[in-house]
Amino acid sequence: MSHAPASLDPNAPRFRVRPPANWVNDPNGPFRWRGRHHLFYQHNPDAPVHANVHWGHVSSADLVTWEHHPIALTPTPGGPDEAGCWSGCVVDDDGVPTAVYTGIDHGHTGLGTVCLARAADPDDPTLSEWRPLPTPVVSGPPAGLDVVMFRDPFVFRSGGRRWALLGAGDADGTPSVLLYDCEDLTDWRFACVLLDGNDPVAVEAFGDRAVGWECPQMYATAGGEWVLVVSLWDGDPWATGYLTGSLVPCSEGELRFQARGGGRLDQGRDFYAPAVLQEDGRALMWGWSWEAREQGEVDRAGWAGVLSAPRVVDVHEDGALRVAPAPELELLRATEPFVTAPGEKVPPPDAYDLTVIAVAPTTVTLLRSATGAELTVQLDPAGGGVTLDRSGWPRTGRERAEPIEVRVPGGPRLDVRILLDGSLLELFVGDRATVTERVYRRPDDVPALVVTGAGAAVTGWELVPPTTG
Numbered sequence: 001m002s003h004a005p006a007s008l009d010p011n012a013p014r015f016r017v018r019p020p021a022n023w024v025n026d027p028n029g030p031f032r033w034r035g036r037h038h039l040f041y042q043h044n045p046d047a048p049v050h051a052n053v054h055w056g057h058v059s060s061a062d063l064v065t066w067e068h069h070p071i072a073l074t075p076t077p078g079g080p081d082e083a084g085c086w087s088g089c090v091v092d093d094d095g096v097p098t099a100v101y102t103g104i105d106h107g108h109t110g111l112g113t114v115c116l117a118r119a120a121d122p123d124d125p126t127l128s129e130w131r132p133l134p135t136p137v138v139s140g141p142p143a144g145l146d147v148v149m150f151r152d153p154f155v156f157r158s159g160g161r162r163w164a165l166l167g168a169g170d171a172d173g174t175p176s177v178l179l180y181d182c183e184d185l186t187d188w189r190f191a192c193v194l195l196d197g198n199d200p201v202a203v204e205a206f207g208d209r210a211v212g213w214e215c216p217q218m219y220a221t222a223g224g225e226w227v228l229v230v231s232l233w234d235g236d237p238w239a240t241g242y243l244t245g246s247l248v249p250c251s252e253g254e255l256r257f258q259a260r261g262g263g264r265l266d267q268g269r270d271f272y273a274p275a276v277l278q279e280d281g282r283a284l285m286w287g288w289s290w291e292a293r294e295q296g297e298v299d300r301a302g303w304a305g306v307l308s309a310p311r312v313v314d315v316h317e318d319g320a321l322r323v324a325p326a327p328e329l330e331l332l333r334a335t336e337p338f339v340t341a342p343g344e345k346v347p348p349p350d351a352y353d354l355t356v357i358a359v360a361p362t363t364v365t366l367l368r369s370a371t372g373a374e375l376t377v378q379l380d381p382a383g384g385g386v387t388l389d390r391s392g393w394p395r396t397g398r399e400r401a402e403p404i405e406v407r408v409p410g411g412p413r414l415d416v417r418i419l420l421d422g423s424l425l426e427l428f429v430g431d432r433a434t435v436t437e438r439v440y441r442r443p444d445d446v447p448a449l450v451v452t453g454a455g456a457a458v459t460g461w462e463l464v465p466p467t468t469g
Contacts, residue, residue, distance in 0.1 A: 009301060010350055011423040011440045015332055015463050017041065017066055017286070017307040019056050023048050024305035026215060027286040028055060029090030030277035033097055034125035036061050037277075039286065040072055040099070041307060042087065048304035049295075053084035055101070059126060063284075063310055063328035064466055072130045073099060073117055080105060080113045080136045087152040087215055087273065088114075091162075093185050096122050100164070100185070102151040103136060112151040114138035114166070116185060133186075138166075142178070142190040146171040149212040149233070155182060156218050156278070158247050158255065165194065169212025169233065174198060177216045177230065179255055192254040195228065195243075205262030206241045209234050217276040219283035221315045228257055229265060229274055229285075237272045240265035240287070244319045261319035267406050268388075268427075269399045271308060271436035284326060285311045289424055292395045292438040308436060309419055309426055316432070324431045325419060329353070333461035339449060342456045348449040351421040351463035358414045362453025366420070369393075370444040377416065377427065379453070384410035386429045393439050408432045421463065 018024050023044035031038045036059045043056035055073035058066040073085040081103030088101030097119040102112035113136035120129035141147035149169035156163055162185075166178040176196035181189040195202065197210065210232035217229040221244075228243045243262035250256045265274065266287065274287040287308040291298050298304045309329055314322040333353055339346050342362075356364055358379040367375035373392025380386070389403040406429050408414075419426040427435040441447070451458045 009422075011301070012303065013306045013422040013424045014351055015064070015421050016309060016424060017058055018303065018305065019043055019045070019068070021048075021302050022046060022304070023050060024056065024307065025050060025053075025288050025290070026087045026273035027275040027288060027307050028087050028101070029099055030275050030284060030286060031090040031097065032277065032279065033092075033127060036125055037063055038090065038127055039066070039307070040090065041288075043071070045071060048298050048302060053086060055085050055099070057127070062331060062466070063326055064331045067126075069126055069128050072127075073101065073132065076132060079103070079132070079134065080139075081115055081132070082106065083108065085115075086112060089154050089275070091155045091185070093118075097127055098185060099130060100153045100155055102153065104151075110149045110151075110169075111140055111147070113140060114153050114164075114188065137182075137186055138180070138188050141168065145178075145193075147178075149214075150178075152215045154215075154217050155185075159249070163191070163255070164188065165216040165218065167212065167214040167216050167230070170196075173211045175210045175213040175230075175233070177213055177228070177257075181253060189253075192250075192256070194255065195257045195259065199259060201245075201259035201262060202243060205243060205259075205264075206232060210238065211235065215273045215275070217274065219276045219278050219313065221283075222281075223315065223317075225315055226257070227313070227315060227321075228259070229276060231273050237290070240272060240274060242321055244315050244321075263321070265321065266434045266436050267404055268434070268436035269395070269404075270438045271434075276313070283313050285313045285323075287436065289436055289438060292397060292399075293440055294396050297440075306424055308424075311434070320432055322431050323428070323434055325417065325426075325428060329419070331466040332463045334464045337459050337461050339458060339460040342451040342453060342458050345448075345450055348420075348447050348460070349462040352449075352460050353463060354418040354420070354449070354458065354460040356416050356418075356451055357457040358416075358453055359412060359455040360453055362451065362456045364416075364418070365448050365450045365452075366418070366425075367393075367439070367441065368446040368448045369442070370446070374448075375439060377418065379414050379416060380410075381412065381414035382410050384408045384414065386414070386416060386427070386433075386435075388427060388435055388437065390437060390439055404435055404437070406433045406435060
């Protein structure tokens with residue numbers, strides 16, 4: 001999938017999943033079917049604002065070339081999803097792809113229902129038509145819990161059984177993840193609170209700012225551990241976090257998540273609501289990158305939001321997250337690199353894939369303003385430090401534009417990879433940290449790409465549509 005040429009809008013990502021126009025937010029239901037990856041997303045087809053939420057739908061045979069399909073889920077007038085088809089997942093239910101999603105009505109006040117929709121023709125590799133069931137399988141939060149936020153089902157398997165997570169928040173401000181037994185997708189049973197914000201490991205990893213945990217996801221690592229991913233809600237979307245640990249049976253029909261470590265999933269300010277696909281041998285993740293500019297600019301552009309590049313996620317032996325761009329992304333690299341050595345001053349393309357290996361303090365300059373300000377990534381191999389400084393490109397909203405500092409174990413060398421596509425900047429620090437930010441080029445900004453550092457190695461490829469044949 002390649003959208004309109006970036007020359008028409010240099011801030012518009014061309015190679016990441018987004019609809020041709022209007023609104024996108026949470027990725028939903030990544031799913032492998034008939035040799036293709038399917039990916040759904042929250043979508044307002046009428047305007048670049050968060051309202052009238054449908055499920056958009058794309059699919060790909062290679063994770064880089066995406067085909068748009070008809071809208072998969074549409075709010076049903078008078079139905080449980082009349083005000084929006086919100087986040088969820090897609091599972092194989094006895095040979096029938098089935099969407100499990102949050103339905104909200106006009107009076108939901110944060111409490112959703114769990115709805116199902118079936119693929120109309122499971123033999124259709126494009127899965128282009130979906131049929132919602134008229135009645136929710138879960139009509140609201142379980143009795144006996146003072147839950148004021150309830151949404152975002154995620155179905156997974158453990159111990160030979162099918163379970164589901166729901167994101168929740170209590171009236172007293174405690175976030176939690178609720179666990180349901182859903183071996184029969186049409187008959188759900190509340191099992192227990194899997195984990196809540198009082199857990200000491202969660203407190204150390206996330207602090208106490210969040211009042212709800214949205215979009216809970218789980219994946220099993222190659223080493224047999226589990227990773228719980230949550231989006232931290234403090235009254236608005238805020239950040240994302242992860243916890244590593246074990247799923248422990250604690251009584252008949254119940255599980256508990258025993259956390260051993262965790263932290264921020266992405267160190268940037270523009271990554272939220274990630275969705276995970278567990279595949280044989282790996283887990284893939286996509287996140288939503290929102291707009292960090294005024295609504296008037298968004299309205300003039302006619303589009304809002306983009307999904308991140310797919311990431312392969314796992315866990316290091318020390319419990320830290322392992323994350324790297326999916327190897328399929330190398331299909332987007334041009335045949336020959338446009339930069340191959342530090343110090344080269346070449347005009348960079350609007351979208352590129354850059355690797356830098358530093359053995360001494362190194363600075364990567366990505367953009368210059370008319371006033372001389374520079375957008376830079378600074379590397380300190382010995383100290384294990386990477387700093388993204390975008391102070392010359394202020395943001396809108398409550399999150400400010402101070403430099404972002406990331407720490408990883410120091411050593412003789414430090415590798416970073418930068419995926420830049422229009423306004424979407426994804427920085428990978430080794431395989432231990434990511435920073436996702438939106439940086440908008442102004443008309444008088446000067447594109448630049450200069451790497452300065454003794455002994456640094458650099459290679460950059462323009463992103464181009466992959467060739468076929």
